[in-house]
Amino acid sequence: MGGVRYEEVEHTADWALRVRGATMGELCQVAASAMLAACGARSSDGPSSERSVRLEAADRETLLVQWLEEVLFALEGRSRIPVRIEVEVSPPLSLSATWEEVPLAGIEKPIKAVTFHELVVREDTEGLETTIVFDV
Amino acid sequence: MTLKTPRPQKQDLVRQSPLMWEIPVSFRSDMRVPVRLFADEALVEDALGDASLGQAVNAATLPGLVSHVTVMPDVHQGYGFPIGGVAATRLPDGVISPGAIGYDINCGVRLLASRIAYGEAEPRIPELASALYAHCPSGVGVKGSVPLSSKDLDKVCREGARWAEQKGFAQAGDLEATEEEGTISGAEPSAISPRARERGRPQLGTLGAGNHFVEVDVVDQVFHDEAATAMGLEVGNLVVQIHCGSRGFGHQVCSDYVREFQPAIARYGIQIPDRELVCAPLDSPEGKSYFAAMACAANYAFANRQILADHARTAFDEVFRGRVRDTGLTQVYDIAHNMGKIEEHKIESDTVRVCVHRKGATRAFGPGFEGLPPRYRRLGQPVLVPGSMGTASWVLLGTEGSMALAFGSTCHGAGRRMSRHQAKRSIRGDRLRQELEDQGVRVRAGSLPGLAEEAPRAYKDVDAVVEVVAGAGIAAKVARLRPVAVVKG
Numbered sequence: 114m115g116g117v118r119y120e121e122v123e124h125t126a127d128w129a130l131r132v133r134g135a136t137m138g139e140l141c142q143v144a145a146s147a148m149l150a151a152c153g154a155r156s157s158d159g160p161s162s163e164r165s166v167r168l169e170a171a172d173r174e175t176l177l178v179q180w181l182e183e184v185l186f187a188l189e190g191r192s193r194i195p196v197r198i199e200v201e202v203s204p205p206l207s208l209s210a211t212w213e214e215v216p217l218a219g220i221e222k223p224i225k226a227v228t229f230h231e232l233v234v235r236e237d238t239e240g241l242e243t244t245i246v247f248d249v
Numbered sequence: 250m251t252l253k254t255p256r257p258q259k260q261d262l263v264r265q266s267p268l269m270w271e272i273p274v275s276f277r278s279d280m281r282v283p284v285r286l287f288a289d290e291a292l293v294e295d296a297l298g299d300a301s302l303g304q305a306v307n308a309a310t311l312p313g314l315v316s317h318v319t320v321m322p323d324v325h326q327g328y329g330f331p332i333g334g335v336a337a338t339r340l341p342d343g344v345i346s347p348g349a350i351g352y353d354i355n356c357g358v359r360l361l362a363s364r365i366a367y368g369e370a371e372p373r374i375p376e377l378a379s380a381l382y383a384h385c386p387s388g389v390g391v392k393g394s395v396p397l398s399s400k401d402l403d404k405v406c407r408e409g410a411r412w413a414e415q416k417g418f419a420q421a422g423d424l425e426a427t428e429e430e431g432t433i434s435g436a437e438p439s440a441i442s443p444r445a446r447e448r449g450r451p452q453l454g455t456l457g458a459g460n461h462f463v464e465v466d467v468v469d470q471v472f473h474d475e476a477a478t479a480m481g482l483e484v485g486n487l488v489v490q491i492h493c494g495s496r497g498f499g500h501q502v503c504s505d506y507v508r509e510f511q512p513a514i515a516r517y518g519i520q521i522p523d524r525e526l527v528c529a530p531l532d533s534p535e536g537k538s539y540f541a542a543m544a545c546a547a548n549y550a551f552a553n554r555q556i557l558a559d560h561a562r563t564a565f566d567e568v569f570r571g572r573v574r575d576t577g578l579t580q581v582y583d584i585a586h587n588m589g590k591i592e593e594h595k596i597e598s599d600t601v602r603v604c605v606h607r608k609g610a611t612r613a614f615g616p617g618f619e620g621l622p623p624r625y626r627r628l629g630q631p632v633l634v635p636g637s638m639g640t641a642s643w644v645l646l647g648t649e650g651s652m653a654l655a656f657g658s659t660c661h662g663a664g665r666r667m668s669r670h671q672a673k674r675s676i677r678g679d680r681l682r683q684e685l686e687d688q689g690v691r692v693r694a695g696s697l698p699g700l701a702e703e704a705p706r707a708y709k710d711v712d713a714v715v716e717v718v719a720g721a722g723i724a725a726k727v728a729r730l731r732p733v734a735v736v737k738g
Contacts (some may be wrong), residue, residue, distance in 0.1 A: 122670075123668045123670055124326065127327065127669070128669060128670070153698070174524070175508065175511055179508065182508075189448060189500075190444065190447050190448050190497070221696050221698050221699065222458070222459075222698060225459070225500045226503060228329070228507070229507060229511070229523075229524035229525045230327075230348075230523060230524075230525040231525075232524060248328060248352045248500075
């Protein structure tokens with residue numbers, strides 16, 4: 114994956130991140146990395162563990178939200194940061210992901226939720242692109 | 250397919266009175282009711298500056314709406330529904346929309362009044378700020394002082410602040426000075442997901458982060474002597490505001506139902522312009538289930554603020570015991586500003602039962618409302634309007650005007666003007682903290698970038714917002730508060 118694959122977009126109250134990926138799997142991976150970078154999650158020393166996630170959804174937008182909710186729950190619910198995230202999406206919309214997770218030391222800016230607000234995964238010649246709004 | 254929200258322009262607003270504007274249903278063919286905005290010229294320009302009015306137009310397409318969608322002067326762009334919006338849907342088959350209530354269910358404000366004069370307390374304010382920071386756990390995912398068993402969580406869901414009272418976290422008069430006496434009926438813990446339960450159990454009694462805070466203020470000015478006396482507000486005395494909500498528990502409840510409602514709209518043949526506005530009829534299984542879960546989260550938030558009030562009392566006692574005559578904090582009121590409530594309102598000549606969605610808007614019931622404590626009943630409901638960090642906050646009263654024009658609602662704060670991204674780029678947290686300290690506001694914050702995002706200049710002028718709601722008659726001024734210490738996650 115080359116170049117910057119995400120950027121922050123102006124939003125008055127919340128956060129919006131525009132993300133790109135060649136495939137749906139890569140889009141999910143970039144979106145997770147972008148979300149973790151944006152909230153400034155910091156790891157601490159401690160034992161790591163492996164985790165796998167399997168999801169299915171009726172459309173790409175729902176799959177993306179469900180996926181990011183999994184990552185968010187690792188932070189908020191288990192106090193762990195997913196690292197080395199690998200995601201594959203196979204037809205029609207089955208997501209299979211693995212990550213290693215390490216203890217969370219802290220977060221600079223918390224995210225309350227991943228929203229569906231104006232969420233559309235668009236396809237162009239370079240792959241897929243979308244803008245995700247987070248409630249913060 | 251979701252389309253980018255088209256923004257109304259100034260020429261689309263019809264001025265109804267000096268401080269009230271309307272976007273008529275003719276603006277867009279899918280609007281079911283008009284949008285009514287309370288604002289002066291400058292605040293209209295602010296509202297036109299982001300997507301908030303487009304979002305209000307989207308909200309005006311929800312099935313079962315009555316009368317109009319109200320937009321407050323502190324409005325700003327949110328997700329799906331604008332922050333500072335009010336919409337009422339008719340029972341039994343109007344819809345309920347989780348996104349029109351928000352992720353932080355029953356985010357709200359509690360105000361506690363002291364009899365401690367600022368002049369007497371001033372040397373100890375830094376110590377007080379540190380004590381509040383130590384006693385009120387803040388930050389992301391932080392664990393509270395009241396871990397809950399699964400059974401206790403069910404009780405919190407059903408009983409709210411009453412549970413906290415039974416556990417010794419309340420004093421006489423707290424519950425009656427809380428919206429709905431701190432317990433929303435209709436809560437059903439079986440409507441809560443395992444994941445929400447997991448997030449909720451360790452977080453009770455925590456402040457969280459973002460724009461949540463505990464703030465110590467001085468009563469700066471009083472505009473309504475009788476109401477101020479009834480509230481125990483005296484010029485020059487310290488008060489405490491607690492602003493927080495249902496923490497990860499409420500966030501998870503909303504996330505669960507926004508996701509689960511996605512297929513429901515097709516089932517009920519509902520067309521919406523933005524998927525974040527997903528909804529279901531109030532009398533449908535989905536609608537009933539969400540309401541039951543939302544009530545659980547609302548009760549969790551009432552219990553949360555009750556416990557934080559107890560922690561604030563501990564901090565005050567620790568710092569001032571033996572130094573002032575009375576270290577006590579008396580509850581003025583506790584209000585929600587993100588909630589769906591079943592209420593009766595007069596629509597033209599009929600009394601109609603509706604679900605009032607308030608997202609970034611405060612209930613502001615007028616004089617005579619029986620749910621108020623006797624000392625407020627003749628005056629109207631206290632309304633608490635926190636300003637941005639370092640600026641004034643306000644205590645208001647609900648009025649007959651708020652009942653007639655805005656479903657018994659008014660503004661909830663200053664309202665953001667600058668994006669968080671822009672605030673982070675242009676404001677440094679350490680400099681801001683120094684500026685606030687130089688102004689005499691002691692700051693204890695867990696995150697400096699977080700502090701920068703909440704800088705006063707990222708917000709509208711709260712005094713201007715209050716002038717509009719008072720001028721339009723949807724609230725009456727009681728007192729202005731000036732901050733002296735802020736505690737944030």
